[in-house]
Amino acid sequence: MAAVVGMTGAVIDPVAFPASLARDGRSPTAASNRPLPLPTVPTARTETAVYGMAAVDCRGRVADRTVFAALGWVAGTPLAISVTHGTLIISTDPCGVFGMTSQGHLRLPAPVRHCCGLASGDRVLLAAHPERNVLLVHPPTVLDLLLADRHARLLGGDLT
Incomplete structure (x- = not known):
């Protein structure tokens, strides 16, 4: 490599960086051609559940047209309601x-x-x-219980 003369006339020595190996022993060029790590992608859904969020109004009503349409429930559909572990289970029932x-x-x-x-x-x-x-129908208290461990893992600590 030739020396370069600066504007002041002083000779400036060239800078050369030594070739180094990557941590795994490959050259820097080979190391830079390594593919980037990809995030883990969740598996495809196996359930056909339809989800929605709704607020309970002052008369205890909830509404979500998409959810009810997926079930085919219309005005007058007879229903039975039970509660298990804080979750409401609602199904059609001719005697409902x-x-x-x-x-x-x-x-x-x-x-x-x-x-x-x-x-x-x-x-x-x-x-x-x-x-x-x-x-x-999952109330907020049930959602808190269902998601507490997952949120603690994602946020790195106990959330209780």
């Missing part, structure tokens, strides 16, 4: 005493709301399973 309102809302009776700790304004996760003709 509950039903969809004429406006297409699902009305959750006061005793059911009290049993689950639901108050006016609470948002619930609706999980429709059309192949089973059932709707699961």
Whole structure:
């Protein structure tokens, strides 16, 4: 490499960087051609569940047209409601005493709301399973329990 004469007339020595090997013993060029790491992609869904979020109004009604349409529930559809582990399980039942309102809302009776700790304004996760003709309504307290471990792992600590 030839020396370069600067504007002041002084000779400037060339700078040359020595070739070095990457940590794995390959040349820097080979190391830079290595593909970037890719994130883990979740597997494809196997369930046909349809999800929605809805707020409980002051009369205990929830509405989500997409979820109810996936189930085929319309005004007057007779329904049965049960509560298991804080989650409402709602299914069609010819002898059911509950039903969809004429406006297409699902009305959750006061005793059911009290049993689950639901108050006016609470948002619930609706999980429709059309192949089973059932709707699961998850109150916020249940969602907290279901997601606590996952959130703690993602955020690096105990969230309780």
